[in-house]
Amino acid sequence: MIDFEYSLPVVVVGGGACGCIAALAARDAGAEVLLVEADERPMGTTGMSMGLICAAGTQAQRAKGIADTAQSLYDDIMAKTKGLADPGIARLLADESGPTLDWMTQRLGLPWELDLGFKPAYGLSTYRMHGWHGHAGQDMVDLLHQRLDDEGVMVMLGARLQEIHADSDGTVRGITLARRDGSLEHVGCEALILASGGFAGNHAMVAQHIPVMAQARNNGHEGNDGTAVRLGQRLGAGVGDMGAYQGYAMLTDPQGISVVPGVIVDGGILVNAQGERFCDESEDIAGMVHPVMAQGGPCWVIYDERIAAAQAYTPDMQALASLNAARRGEDASALATAIDVPGEALAEALADAAHAKASGQPDRMGRRWDDASPPQGPLLALKVVGAIYHTQGGLLIDGAARVLREDGTPFPNLFAGGGAARSVSGPAHWGYLPAMGLCTAVTLGRRAGLSAAQRAMQG
Ligand SMILES: Cc1cc2nc3c(=O)[nH]c(=O)nc-3n(C[C@H](O)[C@H](O)[C@H](O)COP(=O)(O)OP(=O)(O)OC[C@H]3O[C@@H](n4cnc5c(N)ncnc54)[C@H](O)[C@@H]3O)c2cc1C
Numbered sequence: 252m253i254d255f256e257y258s259l260p261v262v263v264v265g266g267g268a269c270g271c272i273a274a275l276a277a278r279d280a281g282a283e284v285l286l287v288e289a290d291e292r293p294m295g296t297t298g299m300s301m302g303l304i305c306a307a308g309t310q311a312q313r314a315k316g317i318a319d320t321a322q323s324l325y326d327d328i329m330a331k332t333k334g335l336a337d338p339g340i341a342r343l344l345a346d347e348s349g350p351t352l353d354w355m356t357q358r359l360g361l362p363w364e365l366d367l368g369f370k371p372a373y374g375l376s377t378y379r380m381h382g383w384h385g386h387a388g389q390d391m392v393d394l395l396h397q398r399l400d401d402e403g404v405m406v407m408l409g410a411r412l413q414e415i416h417a418d419s420d421g422t423v424r425g426i427t428l429a430r431r432d433g434s435l436e437h438v439g440c441e442a443l444i445l446a447s448g449g450f451a452g453n454h455a456m457v458a459q460h461i462p463v464m465a466q467a468r469n470n471g472h473e474g475n476d477g478t479a480v481r482l483g484q485r486l487g488a489g490v491g492d493m494g495a496y497q498g499y500a501m502l503t504d505p506q507g508i509s510v511v512p513g514v515i516v517d518g519g520i521l522v523n524a525q526g527e528r529f530c531d532e533s534e535d536i537a538g539m540v541h542p543v544m545a546q547g548g549p550c551w552v553i554y555d556e557r558i559a560a561a562q563a564y565t566p567d568m569q570a571l572a573s574l575n576a577a578r579r580g581e582d583a584s585a586l587a588t589a590i591d592v593p594g595e596a597l598a599e600a601l602a603d604a605a606h607a608k609a610s611g612q613p614d615r616m617g618r619r620w621d622d623a624s625p626p627q628g629p630l631l632a633l634k635v636v637g638a639i640y641h642t643q644g645g646l647l648i649d650g651a652a653r654v655l656r657e658d659g660t661p662f663p664n665l666f667a668g669g670g671a672a673r674s675v676s677g678p679a680h681w682g683y684l685p686a687m688g689l690c691t692a693v694t695l696g697r698r699a700g701l702s703a704a705q706r707a708m709q710g
Contacts (some may be wrong), residue, residue: 258439260707267295269669270446271395276700278366300388305686308349332677440705449642449670450477479671489657495643498540526596537683668695
């Protein structure tokens with residue numbers, strides 16, 4: 252066995268939401284913790300995100316008069332995934348997302364509140380979006396790292412996990428880290444948490460597990476290179492739902508900023524270069540990427556001033572506004588000229604949606620307009636392409652966030668969460684519920700941190 256230069260009770264790999272929350276939870280439980288992060292400036296996919304966290308039964312929901320239960324979130328997960336999500340992980344997330352969010356706000360003083368601007372949609376049956384008003388992912392990462400500092404968690408930046416050292420029975424003894432200058436460092440630990448994200452940044456792994464997205468643009472953090480899955484599998488860990496991912500249909504071209512889902516939820520529509528709609532935009536937040544990519548070129552999100560005003564509080568829409576990214580037109584014909592699509596087709600698409608709204612019937616795409624109104628009056632348009640944002644398959648874990656072998660037996664002191672672990676999106680793209688990425692990052696992160704601390708303090 253390798254000689255470790257020093258040893259810590261709990262080592263966490265990855266400085267995104269999952270790793271930070273895991274480290275803070277382990278520290279809160281009394282363990283000494285080291286967090287290692289490959290980048291010099293922590294960011295991760297968390298830093299690129301909108302920073303919204305799905306959680307059920309929170310104090311923040313009650314404060315705004317929203318009654319919600321763990322069972323309701325569990326039911327939503329199972330309905331969205333056609334019963335194919337891992338029931339154990341679904342139960343863990345449903346039961347612990349609320350207490351985790353409450354712990355984040357109350358114990359860590361993080362300013363997350365219920366976001367009423369993102370209405371229940373895409374499979375969520377009630378208001379569950381929690382965000383930091385006016386802030387997005389990188390602010391979240393910076394604040395979490397501030398808390399790590401406040402709470403006395405040691406953080407090593409520019410240190411990449413290269414190897415995990417374990418006994419033949421799977422007990423992890425330590426890790427090897429590669430530093431930027433090429434030197435290696437061997438660090439012992441009593442418990443190891445893998446929070447190094449998924450594999451959307453690893454082209455070969457995407458091509459292997461999600462061939463349909465092999466040619467798609469990756470809009471996640473490139474550090475999501477599959478480290479956890481690859482090193483875990485080398486130890487004999489099992490993986491699950493490797494074909495699951497969140498695609499996203501509304502990455503602006505050329506700005507590379509996401510149009511927030513609320514633009515669609517509030518009534519926006521998508522048209523192609525022919526000015527025609529091609530899908531029910533409200534059906535699936537992740538799956539919509541496929542009809543968009545099938546158009547063979549950029550598409551347009553069409554919305555109006557009312558929708559723009561309702562979503563203007565979001566950092567992404569603010570960024571797009573500051574870049575003057577949207578094209579404008581006083582009516583369908585003027586907008587069609589501005590975006591170079593046939594005016595008649597665009598007018599017809601809007602008229603069909605308006606007629607459906609007035610009649611209470613679904614429109615030609617099957618979209619129901621009960622809770623939203625189609626764009627009208629002066630119109631805006633943003634050019635968008637489809638992309639893969641993050642993967643949802645990963646290491647098998649149990650209810651204590653312990654990594655499991657293929658036969659279902661747990662590794663004694665190896666834990667995982669967030670993009671590194673199997674999530675609850677079922678086997679493909681259509682099972683992703685809004686803000687489940689950060690829900691799994693923080694909820695599994697906290698569970699992994701508590702379990703690792705308990706294991707480490709057992710000695
Ligand atoms: C544009 C965009 C918007 C999104 N918006 C939302 C949203 O609003 N709500 C939501 O729920 N989800 C959202 N997501 C998804 C969400 O961001 C992710 O699911 C979540 O951030 C995953 O967190 P994580 O901590 O597991 O991974 P990450 O945040 O990616 O952190 C992993 C960290 O591990 C580091 N790392 C990797 N390999 C190593 C190694 N070998 N050694 C050391 N460190 C390593 C990486 O550098 C990285 O910092 C969004 C995604 C994108 C792309």
